Amino acid sequence: xxxxxxxxxxxxxxLKVLALISFGHLVSHWxxxxxxxxxxxxxxxxxxxxxxxxxxxxxxSLAGALGNATSGIIVDLLGKRHLILILSAAGIxxxxxxxxxxxxxxxxxxxxxxxxxFSNIYHAPAMSILSETYPERKGFALGIHGAAANLGQSISxxxxxxxxxxxxxxTAIKLHITPGAVSALLLIIFLxxxxxxxxxxxxxxxxxxxxxxxxxxNRTLFLIAMISAFRTMGQAGxxxxxxxxxxxxxxxxxxxxxxxxxxxxxxxxxxEPLVGWLSDHIGRRSILWISLTLSGFSVMAITLxxxxxxxxxxxxxxxxxxxxxxxxxxxxALDVTPPEIGATTISYVFTWNQTLSAISPIIGGFLAxxxxxxxxxxxxxxLSLTAALFSWILKARTKPD
Numbered sequence: 001x002x003x004x005x006x007x008x009x010x011x012x013x014x015l016k017v018l019a020l021i022s023f024g025h026l027v028s029h030w031x032x033x034x035x036x037x038x039x040x041x042x043x044x045x046x047x048x049x050x051x052x053x054x055x056x057x058x059x060x061s062l063a064g065a066l067g068n069a070t071s072g073i074i075v076d077l078l079g080k081r082h083l084i085l086i087l088s089a090a091g092i093x094x095x096x097x098x099x100x101x102x103x104x105x106x107x108x109x110x111x112x113x114x115x116x117x118f119s120n121i122y123h124a125p126a127m128s129i130l131s132e133t134y135p136e137r138k139g140f141a142l143g144i145h146g147a148a149a150n151l152g153q154s155i156s157x158x159x160x161x162x163x164x165x166x167x168x169x170x171t172a173i174k175l176h177i178t179p180g181a182v183s184a185l186l187l188i189i190f191l192x193x194x195x196x197x198x199x200x201x202x203x204x205x206x207x208x209x210x211x212x213x214x215x216x217x218n219r220t221l222f223l224i225a226m227i228s229a230f231r232t233m234g235q236a237g238x239x240x241x242x243x244x245x246x247x248x249x250x251x252x253x254x255x256x257x258x259x260x261x262x263x264x265x266x267x268x269x270x271x272e273p274l275v276g277w278l279s280d281h282i283g284r285r286s287i288l289w290i291s292l293t294l295s296g297f298s299v300m301a302i303t304l305x306x307x308x309x310x311x312x313x314x315x316x317x318x319x320x321x322x323x324x325x326x327x328x329x330x331x332x333a334l335d336v337t338p339p340e341i342g343a344t345t346i347s348y349v350f351t352w353n354q355t356l357s358a359i360s361p362i363i364g365g366f367l368a369x370x371x372x373x374x375x376x377x378x379x380x381x382x383l384s385l386t387a388a389l390f391s392w393i394l395k396a397r398t399k400p401d
Contacts, residue, residue, distance in 0.1 A: 018130065069347055088118050093179060120350060158262050227387050228330075233383045250311075302377065
């Protein structure tokens, strides 16, 4: 394994791997920010209801579940990590390029779903590599990886918002074949061949035995997956309805919407490596339940405060407490499973995330159509508080940090 290498070669190679994989994650989540900004325009251009907008996010989640469920098993059995990373980066850009030509709602659904499937197959190989490369600092390495994603998702709403203002949303989206192509090219040229990680070959029988004993029967892992899933359900609701709340309830223009969305993700970007590092040293459980509780209250605050500084603070707190938690959750999951099924562990948690998060945008869309869009955000707050409850249960049934 790369993590077993010593000296300067280990340091240089591991940093190179961390930088390349984190940049790929930044690009992948650049498209998440793009989608959040363009949703109000898609709603207007395609004459969609809130429920139909919710269906876009729900189908995206189901496609993500499919990508996650298959990629981890392929990685652990066959070791095709390099190829999967490249296909992911290129595939996202190609799908969004064709979104710029879509004029039918069903085609729009299909392309956004496919883009998400390509995006989600990135996680299992990327995070298993980082876990191997930094076995004693998983929280920190995954924190850098997550911070890169948040940085991409923070910058893209601003860039996309200005591009749309000057050249229109369809042209702006067609240009977005470029980030995926650049990421794929960098991975092809510079990422070390992953055979050098000395992946252990596993027979199918031995692999299935590991899955049964160490993954499917692992109650602690199941609780971690539920924490992650309800947090992700809330995040899917945020991605579906927060921009619409700003645009339709508060009457903000697209540039201001992009600014607030950038604050949301940027607020979780820089704390993420620090939070991951802290979890490596003081434990993961307490950070999770406290942060998720405060995340729920931050969503409620957004529905109550006026635009300006109060809204910026509320949005920033939501980003800080909600968006900085992913590395802790996945480091925790990898802590309680053997490294031989690391990629499948990542896929297991992500599959729960994406499957359950397919539900929340539909429910949120129904609430928004029936009662007002603020009720979709109330539902998001409830989901975060439910994740906090699972975190408290996990804290109560396991040893103290």
